[in-house]
Amino acid sequence: MDMLKVSGLLHVLVALLILQLCSHKDPSCSAATTTFLNNKTYVNYIKTSCNVTTYPKLCYRSLSDFANEIKTSPKVLAHTALNVSLAATRKTSKVLNRLSKTQGLNLTELAALHDCIELIYDSSYELRRCMIEIHRLRSENFAFGISNILTWASAALTNSVTCMDGFGGNYGKVDQNGDDQVKNTVLRHEEKVCRLTSNSLALVNSYASSQG
Ligand SMILES: *[C@@H]1O[C@H](CO)[C@@H](O)[C@H](O)[C@H]1NC(C)=O
Numbered sequence: 774m775d776m777l778k779v780s781g782l783l784h785v786l787v788a789l790l791i792l793q794l795c796s797h798k799d800p801s802c803s804a805a806t807t808t809f810l811n812n813k814t815y816v817n818y819i820k821t822s823c824n825v826t827t828y829p830k831l832c833y834r835s836l837s838d839f840a841n842e843i844k845t846s847p848k849v850l851a852h853t854a855l856n857v858s859l860a861a862t863r864k865t866s867k868v869l870n871r872l873s874k875t876q877g878l879n880l881t882e883l884a885a886l887h888d889c890i891e892l893i894y895d896s897s898y899e900l901r902r903c904m905i906e907i908h909r910l911r912s913e914n915f916a917f918g919i920s921n922i923l924t925w926a927s928a929a930l931t932n933s934v935t936c937m938d939g940f941g942g943n944y945g946k947v948d949q950n951g952d953d954q955v956k957n958t959v960l961r962h963e964e965k966v967c968r969l970t971s972n973s974l975a976l977v978n979s980y981a982s983s984q985g
């Protein structure tokens with residue numbers, strides 16, 4: 774049986790279990806039912822919203838843990854996506870810093886690595902600004918704030934692409950079987966950052982149009 778069937782079956786079982794328990798009109802149990810239903814609504818909201826992104830599976834996977842905070846708010850969804858992107862950027866920064874200290878790198882690799890480290894540092898800054906800005910959005914400054922966020926998130930995305938270009942990585946095409954360790958490590962991490970940032974942009978954009 775494949776995973777989809779197993780998890781589908783599990784959902785039915787959980788639903789049946791709750792229905793059965795709740796026929797007793799136990800108040801704590803109906804609270805549990807509400808949580809379950811809300812959670813399902815929230816998770817579906819994320820799934821539907823992620824459909825506008827270029828990498829919907831990654832979008833859903835990276836955000837569904839925050840379903841209970843996001844609820845059905847496009848603003849919190851966009852904010853959380855930016856934060857997830859920032860966290861991945863910071864992690865990549867650490868990995869690349871460590872990588873740059875390994876022995877035996879040649880000058881070409883070192884130069885590309887240092888360029889990436891600088892680009893990623895800038896990206897973290899841009900994404901942090903995005904998060905502050907989305908927090909500050911009010912109806913009076915909405916259009917201006919959104920355009921700032923889109924500008925800064927686009928800059929972060931461009932940095933990711935530029936970093937990958939430095940390693941000859943075609944955007945979206947990591948060479949999984951290549952034997953170049955440095956290149957593979959950079960591309961693997963940076964591609965994820967790139968995709969998360971692209972998704973954040975799409976979610977900010979759809980948040981903006983939901984208010985328009
Ligand atoms: C909500 O649902 C998700 C996915 O089905 C699950 O991982 C998570 O633990 C649930 N959270 C709560 C609070 O029930």
Ligand SMILES: *[C@@H]1O[C@H](CO)[C@@H](O)[C@H](O)[C@H]1NC(C)=O
Pocket residue numbers: 820821824
């Ligand atoms: C996502 O979009 C596709 C095609 O536009 C559609 O078939 C699918 O039902 C959508 N999924 C969700 C969860 O909205």
Ligand SMILES: *[C@@H]1O[C@H](CO)[C@@H](O)[C@H](O)[C@H]1NC(C)=O
Pocket residue numbers: 853856857860
């Ligand atoms: C962003 O994510 C980090 C974990 O990566 C978390 O500690 C922090 O509270 C989050 N910030 C916001 C504003 O959601």
Ligand SMILES: *[C@@H]1O[C@H](CO)[C@@H](O)[C@H](O)[C@H]1NC(C)=O
Pocket residue numbers: 879880881882953
């Ligand atoms: C540096 O190392 C990489 C990976 O091993 C290799 O592809 C590249 O040709 C090297 N460049 C120089 C100038 O040695």
